[in-house]
Amino acid sequence: MIEMDSKKLLYEGKAKSVFQGENADEVIIDFRDDMTAGDGARKESMGKKGYFNSIICAKIFETLEEAGVETQLIELTEPCVMKARKLDMIPIEVIVRNIATGSIIRKFPFEDKSPFNPPLIQMDFKADEFHDPMLNDAIAIALGIASQEDLDKLRELALKVNEVMSKMFKEIGIILVDFKIEFGKDSQGNIILGDEISPDSCRLWDAETLDMLDKELFRQGKDDEVIDAYEEVFNRLLTEEDKAKWNIK
Ligand SMILES: Nc1ncnc2c1ncn2[C@@H]1O[C@H](COP(=O)(O)OP(=O)(O)OP(=O)(O)O)[C@@H](O)[C@H]1O
Ligand SMILES: [Mg+2]
Known part of the structure; x- marks a missing residue:
């Protein structure tokens, strides 16, 4: 502290x-x-x-x-x-999904636990007062929060992050179901991965038991299981x- x-x-x-x-x-x-x-x-x-x-x-x-x-x-x-x-943070939550679960199956008729091939990239506007609504490129550009070039770069980087992390977790018997990342620009305007990647921002399932090892436990009220996970x-x-x-x- x-x-x-x-x-x-x-x-x-x-x-x-x-x-x-x-x-x-x-x-x-x-x-x-x-x-x-x-x-x-x-x-x-x-x-x-x-x-x-x-x-x-x-x-x-x-x-x-x-x-x-x-x-x-x-x-x-x-x-x-x-x-x-x-x-200088870009107010976009870039979400990558390998398996359908959570909000995406409440909003669209995807079957629970069905895989996405290729991985699905979703971008939400990071604004609590609007409850982080889903973006498309036209809206992001009209809001002035990112250019087309930025958005293309965000997608390219998000897929690379997914590739590296999926492998990293697979090696320790964990399925990377989905995750959220945030990017920002340095003083030269380069897009850099910021914020955090942790069990707060990922869905992680044990590869054998499919037990949850992430914040979803807390969302479901299983508070006593969170820290062990x-x-x-x-x-x-x-x-x-x-x-x-x-x-x-
Ligand atoms: N490298 C960085 N430079 C400047 N600001 C950053 C950097 N990394 C993260 N941030 C910002 O710092 C804040 C981190 O705080 P935190 O994640 O607790 O809160 P939040 O994102 O406002 O809320 P929540 O994540 O609970 O929706 C975020 O606003 C994030 O965008
Ligand atoms: Mg945050």
């Missing part, structure tokens, strides 16, 4: 707090234990969630970097605290080498 008065708070979201970093082009992201559902209608503190999410996120971002996807990650200074590149993902994802690097016992 970061002391409020020692750093300038730029933004306090529902799960993370973003502080100005020492350099003008850096931010410090504090991963909190808060968990919300239903546009913030329900809010609970989930023990050690920030710890697990920040480390899982750093591990995923490092793997993406190795695969050539630029991310905000500078370093995980300590568990829960990520030093990151400060980005996150810890399971953490334990499968982190190698001994990773643990040594981040001083994790």
Whole structure:
């Protein structure tokens, strides 16, 4: 947890707090234990969630970097605290779906658990007051939140992220069902992967049992199962080498 008065708070979201970093082009992201559902209608503190999410996120971002996807990650200074590149965030939630479940089957007649081949990319306008409505390119361009070139780049990057992450999770016996990512621009206008990737923003199913290992447990009110699920993902994802690097016992 970061002391409020020692750093300038730029933004306090529902799960993370973003502080100005020492350099003008850096931010410090504090991963909190808060968990919300239903546009913030329900809010609970989930023990050690920030710890697990920040480390899982750093591990995923490092793997993406190795695969050539630029991310905000500078370093995980300590568990829960990520030093990151400060980005001008694009208010679009880019969602990639490999299997149909959740809101997509409530809005459209897709069969529950049916696969998408190729993966389905959906973009939602990130605006709580409008309940994050689904976008198309024309609406995004008319809103002035992205150009056609930006939108094409977002899709290209999202597919690459999906490819790398699907493989990464498959290797540890987890199916990457779907996920949400956010991008921003650096001072040169390059589109960079920002925010977080964690069990808060992905649907992850155990490949054998199809048990949920993500925030869906919380949405369904199974609060007592949430942290064990996150810890399971953490334990499968982190190698001994990773643990040594981040001083994790
Ligand atoms: N590298 C970055 N530079 C600047 N802002 C960032 C960066 N990465 C993420 N952000 C922004 O910081 C905020 C993170 O907070 P958080 O995710 O808790 O809240 P939220 O996105 O407003 O709400 P929620 O995710 O619960 O809908 C988001 O607004 C996100 O867009
Ligand atoms: Mg968020």
